[in-house]
Amino acid sequence: MTAKLYKNNFASLSTKQLRLLTELLEYACQSLELSESKRERVEKSYQSVGEWLAKSEDKIFDNAEIYPQGSQRIGTTTKPPFRAEFDLDFICFLPNAEHIHPDECRRKVIDRLKENGNYDGLVSELNRGCRINYADNFHLDITPGIPDQNNANEYGAISVPDKKLKAWKASNPKGYAEDFDIIANMVPAYSDEKDFRYATASMESINVEDLPKHQVFKGILRRAVQIMKRHRDLLFHEDEQYQGKAPISIILTTLASRAYRDAVTNQLYGNELEVLLTVVESMTSYIETKVVDSRIEIWVTNPKNEHENFAEKWNVDTKRVEAFHYWHTNFVDKLRELASVQSLPLIRKKLDQLIGEKPSEAAVDKHFEFINESRAENKLFVAKTGAISVAATTTPVKANTFFGKLL
Known part of the structure; x- marks a missing residue:
């Protein structure tokens, strides 16, 4: 079932708008990694x-x-x-x-x-x-x-x-990592065959000769986790109400991987962004409750060691449970806001709130770096509809630095 977050906010966006958002999030995640x-x-x-x-x-x-x-x-x-x-x-x-x-x-x-x-x-x-x-x-x-x-x-x-x-x-860090790798390497099924080829090429780190130079997620699950962690770090920085209570990375990672596994197994998608948003929206349903020594406990179980509960501190500190749901609600809200703006400067501001100024700045810079490279190689053109593409048409794009509306 399509996530409401996507259906109600992103489904009406054009293919180019969706791809631009995907591209900017990918570039931002790249900037967060070790050099x-x-x-x-x-x-x-x-x-x-x-x-x-x-x-x-x-x-x-x-x-x-x-x-x-x-x-x-x-x-x-x-x-x-x-x-x-x-x-x-x-x-x-x-x-x-x-x-x-x-x-x-x-x-x-x-x-x-x-x-x-x-x-x-x-x-x-x-x-x-x-x-x-x-x-x-x-x-x-x-x-x-x-x-x-x-x-x-x-x-x-x-x-x-x-x-x-x-x-x-x-x-069980070794077993956990191998399990995560298996799930992360699962490729979603797309209703559009071309989108499936994008995803497959990305996962296999190969180029598809007849595909345009489009920046896809280098692993949707890994990128989803990076965005979650970055937003968490920003949200709880100097937060007095939930000081020291922010959800730990292993909980975010585990819930996201369980959600991704089932999402990829059970349905078709229109694009990569829909997959990511489905994972975000459904991840809370993988928090378990168990009866342990006659007590009801909250569990986020290590999938490779049933005796390890990543959420064990939630059972002695309800503020941690509150903090998780506070984070998830805020995260969904910030993602929703991305779909509400129609120009690159405004998207940049929303990205600042989601993942911080430096990653969003790096993402926009990388976006224009690609555009300028394509212009220099005379590969970027304007179609009759006014849409920019890398497909050859009759009218080359003139150089400019205008941050106009999304195409």
Whole structure:
């Protein structure tokens, strides 16, 4: 069933208007990612950390393995809007640490890192591990993990320490990431064969010779998660009512992936934007309630470890539940407003409110960069209807910088 958000607000827009919105959101998401040089620095940094831990003479570090989890692993990294550092998460898997207390395990990892002069002064303690803060660039959050202690019977299942509970907690970042990848690689079915070919070309990272140079989402699910996270960061910045209660990324990601899986499986779509909006509108229906020890609890279950509830804090702090629904309502409202404006300057203002000034500015700049490239190559033309396209017609477009109405 088509999302009301799309049907009531976007369905009447022209194909070119819908594609422009898609293009701008895609360009904005690209601007939120790690640059290639920063990505290389991150990889070198966590590899060095892994090598240092593995070289310890303490037997619990024998065969230690460090690997990315969260947004770094599944491709949804999003630059925080009010600081320079990216939040990047890693697991330090210690197959020989099953016999020690979780607090001791955390402490051994922290102490080992501080033995290295390169990390001493950069390491701080977290509830489930520690952080290495590379100032003004990124920080690595490192969580120790041991073989699964909860009989989850799932590939990749592990247990991680929790300082507050003084216990091992269920987790499965590897299994979760593989499940997310499978879902993200599902291609929606489109009523228009051409739109299907756009999507397939994007997912396979190939060019289709006879398609115009149109910027599609490089993975609708991943882009949806990035937009959600960015909007959340803006919405809750310095928010006094819900300070510290913003929905965590793993909840947004899990609900979005469940919604995307079912949306792609069950219906045809007219375009990519309709898919994204359907995911946004339906994601709340994947919040569960379960009876646990005679209590009714809210659950967002790790799809690859049934013992892990990503929303466990919601059951002891109702403000977190309120904060999630406050975010979702505001997010839907901001998306709806995108459909109500008919010129690029006004769209830019609405994008500012949705994802921030810098990403929206980058998106518009990239849009005009493409237009100018096409003009320079004499590939951009005006059809008899007045619509701009990259298809050859008889009237080349003259250079201008006018931010006029959407076509």
